[in-house]
Amino acid sequence: MTTPHPPALTDRAALARQRARAARRGVELFLHREAAAEIEERLNEVNRTFTAPAVVTCFPEPWREILPQAKIVPDAEVLDLEAGAHDLVIHALSLHWANDPVGQLVQCRRALKADGLLLAVLFGGQTLHELRASLAEAESGLTGGLSPRILPMGEIRDLGALLQRAGFALPVADAVKMTVTYQTAFHLMAELRAMGEGNALAARARRAAPRALFPEAARIYAENYAAPEGRVRATFELIYLTGWAPHESQQKPLRPGSAAARLAEALGTEEKPLNEGPRGN
Template sequence: MTTPLLFDAGALALHRRRAACAPADFLLRHVAADMADRLAAVLRPFGEAAEIGALSPVLADAIAPGFPGTYRPLGDLADEVLPLAPGSIDLALSALSLQFVNDLPGMLSQIRRALKPDGLLLAALAGGATLTELREAFGQAELDVEGGVSPRVAPFADVRDMGGLLQRAGFALPVADSDVLTVRYDDAFALMADLRAMGATNAMAQRRKTFTRRATLLRMAEIYRERFSDPDGRIRATFEIVWISGWAPHDSQQKPLKPGSAKARLADALGTKERPVLGNNHSEE
């Protein structure tokens, strides 16, 4: 089955090159600091690490004090093929890059194959609540001014789905959680300037290839301020960070008990009376 093309790799690369000239990396720095803390809590040494989708040295600098091993940044994911041999690394990290992958299940499977047994994946990506305000304001503005809606904000990951994706890719002990940051701006145009400086402007394959009308932009900013501003007039922008982790299977890892191996009855623990399960051909008076 052909993977749907969500993102234009050429446009995404162009946006990132432009952003490198004057980057807005506050969000990446926040994630990098959090990732360094999470990694420090893992009581296991790692010797060979790869950063998937490394856009800058921010993450490498953040974890360097506690990571004495070999660190390999992999910045170009345009063809979505990892240049890693099977079982060649024992740590895979990614900070705010995997949300721009067309085939996320396939990328997770590649990372899983590249990890040695008991190797760890730790990644952060933009979640589904990211930029909900901008999505709503643009959608209503396009309806008001142009009579239709075009794709503008990517369909980011849902934290409820990520655990299942990790399991499908073959990871053991999968974990997915999220946190939400609210950033305030003077207006919607200041937010959009930051998104450009992050290299995170619209790179969707089905986006309109023409400039947005001035009237649409002005209406969007008006709606944004009406619906998502604080008493001081500044607007709010939501960024959801989804965190995922999973381990390449190894015999030393915890495993669920086999059915019937429990040494205590659940009914006894709950202090209730155990009742037999009735089949479809029985009824209970």
């Protein structure tokens, strides 16, 4: 008996069309450049010289600037990476669109040499929460229902657990939040399309949206998320995942009972058995 596959989150063909359209019009890469700058800083803090890097990305320009010698591969469902060929793999701002994010990370781990480093960056759950709430309020008020319009994005705790599921050692997840202001919600939505980050959900409604939806959402947005000078604010949460391909030289947790000294001695307190308590007559 075969196990049924969960329904796909992303319409990969629609996503490819959006990215191609964005590239033809001159894609907006400011978030990719922010992510690349952050990762470059993190690499500078690692006491290691990487000689065989690879970057998984749909927009290679910012990553070529920091790693000109890197192999660049698109974020296809099957990554064009050779097993054990790289000492560094960067999964760059596309993992949030993956139908199988654990599978993507497993492929990255297999592409790494022992003790090789993975750095992944993706959008987290706080991203565009203002736009999500405004669209939901507008659509529910106009139609009494909701349509999938913004990609659901993972929370940091859940995303960090993906590293362990994929077999990485020393996993770490952390987040960087950015607040960006726009003239209106329409300008924000136009920039999302320019980044190739429009609605490519497999479950999205194929019919045209009600004509009043986006003006009403923009009104709600301006009312609830105003910024100085008549602008509106938008949150982008970038989550960074760090993991290492396992190697015998890496630190490992101690076995239970292997401590060389008792905690009570270090604290200068009296150690009592766990079962010690009030006794009956």
